[in-house]
Amino acid sequence: MRRQWNLKRVSVRMVDCKKIDMVHRFNCHLGGRGLSSGEAEQHENEDNSISKTKHLKKHQYRYTGERPYGCDQCGNRFAQSDHLVTHQRKHTGEKHYHCLDCGSKFKTLNELKVHQRIHTGVKPYGCDQCGKKFAQSRYLVRHKGLHTGEKPYGCDQCGMRFAQPGYLVRHQRIHTGEKRYHCLECGSSFRFSNGLKVHQLIHTGEKHYHCLDCGSSYRTSSALKVHQRIHTGEKPYDCIQCGMRFAKSRHLDTHQRIHTGEKPYHCLECGSSFRSSNVLKVHQLIHTGEKHYHCLDCGRSCRTSYALKLHQRIHTGERPYGCNQCEKRFTQLGNLVNHQRIHTGEKRYGCNQCEKRFTQLGNLVNHQRIHTGEKHYVCDQCGKRFAQSGHLVEHKRTTEEKPSHCQDCSSSFITSNELKGHQGI
Structure with missing residues (x-):
């Protein structure tokens, strides 16, 4: 013994x-x-x-x-030295294992084996409830939770519940602010190893996922999947308030702020608030005066590449969006969508202060200023403020010029409506 x-x-x-x-x-x-x-x-x-x-x-x-083997980067501990070596590759970025089919690189042999199932189509893990098959066991475990509905692991900070303890651990980093995964190239930190992996592709320039329809390349399979919805027309995210559908969940999140009125992004220069960070970025160019995009035809400068693209249609005469009810064509898809509501009679934007409804979101926003008293548009000559941009334009014409002329008697008017009244139209 x-x-x-x-x-x-x-x-x-x-x-x-x-x-x-x-x-x-x-x-x-x-x-x-x-x-x-x-x-x-x-x-x-x-x-x-x-x-x-x-x-x-x-x-x-x-x-x-x-667990005698400790990582000096993040403090994780391991029972075996080879597990520590594998873990440390997360910090160093070393990738010793290469896929012969697409050239992707991986830190561990197991990661390579799992990846190769993309090419072989092998899905060895099957659900005994519905027969659905998966390439990785963790996806099967996650899927089985759909059948049982069991979520035994609860967060003591916010009450959210999870089917697996690993999901709870990851979630709790949101509350603690812990970001244990660091990029050695630029110092950026991430809560999850996947976030670091995707970030590191920015430095390497790797884009292994290609769209067969248009040839676009992406760093992750999920980014490719979202892109392909452009070709398929799939819009899986719908707004329960108005029924609008979106291809991306973040677009739905931004849209829902129309209904809630939430504007979480604030300009430090003027205090203006916006529903999305992208709109804030474009707005901030007003203060900096930056216009990096220039028209080769007329020299006009634009703040964004999209604004330049729309402007150039003035020169080309391109109107790619046509109405299937009438013969009208438009330079922008949004203008076509708004126009089609004339035919359908749809007024999807309702005021939560009164019963008025509108075909266009912009009209609703302008209308709501009647209730709020907001006047965002300021005359730089006299300081007078207006609720709508059109009213500011009319005001400036009053003080500067009368652009509408009668061809019969040479009378001039501030607005086209005044000219029509004069002409008896």
Whole structure:
């Protein structure tokens, strides 16, 4: 009887293709698993302590919970040194394993094997409830939660519940602010290893996922999947308030702020608030005066590439969006969508202060200023403020010019409506 680990020496029969032989195994009293004599690194002197055997020690760590190998970057600890080496590649970015099909690189052999299932189509993990198959076991575990609905792991900060403890651990980093994964190139930090992986592709320039319809390339499979909705027309995210559908969840989030009135992005220069960070960025160009996009036809400068693209249609005469109800064509898709509501009679934008409804969001926004008293548009000559941009334009014409002229008597008027009244139209 071995004293230190309570090891029992037993004889078992091992079979290979050449012969049947008797070998010794050592049983662990903690878990009952047998360790081969090769694993136990038998010594010539049987009195030599098997507690020194590295393979037995590794096995014992499973039951004692001991993790002697610590990462000096993030503090994670491991029972085996090779697990630490694999983990440290997250910090160093080393990728020793290469896919021969597409050139993708991976930190571990297991990651490469899982990736190769994209090319082979192998999905070895099947759900015994519905038969759906998965390439990775964790996807199967996540899927099974749909059938049971069980979420035993709860967050003590916000009450959210999760089907797996790993999901809870990841979620709790939102509350703690912990960002344990760091980019060695630029110092950016991330809560999750996946976030770091995607970020590092910015530095390497790798884009392994290609659209078969248009050839566009993307860093992640999820980004490609979202892009492909342009071609398929799929819009899986719908607004429960008005029924509008969106291809991206973040577009739905931004849209819903129309209904809630939330404007979380604020300009530090003038205090204006916006529903999305992109609109804030464009707005800030007003203060900086930056206009990086220039028209080669007339020299006009625009703040965004999209604004330049729309402007250039003035020169080309391009109106790519046509109405299928009448013959009108438009330079912008949004203008076509707004126009089509004339035919359908749809007024999807309703005022929450009164019962008025509008075909266009801009008209609703302008209308709501009647209730709020907001006057965003300021005359730079006299300081007078207006609720609508059109009213500011009319005011400026009053003080500067009368652009509408009668061809019969040469009278001039501030607005086209005044001219029409004069002409009796």
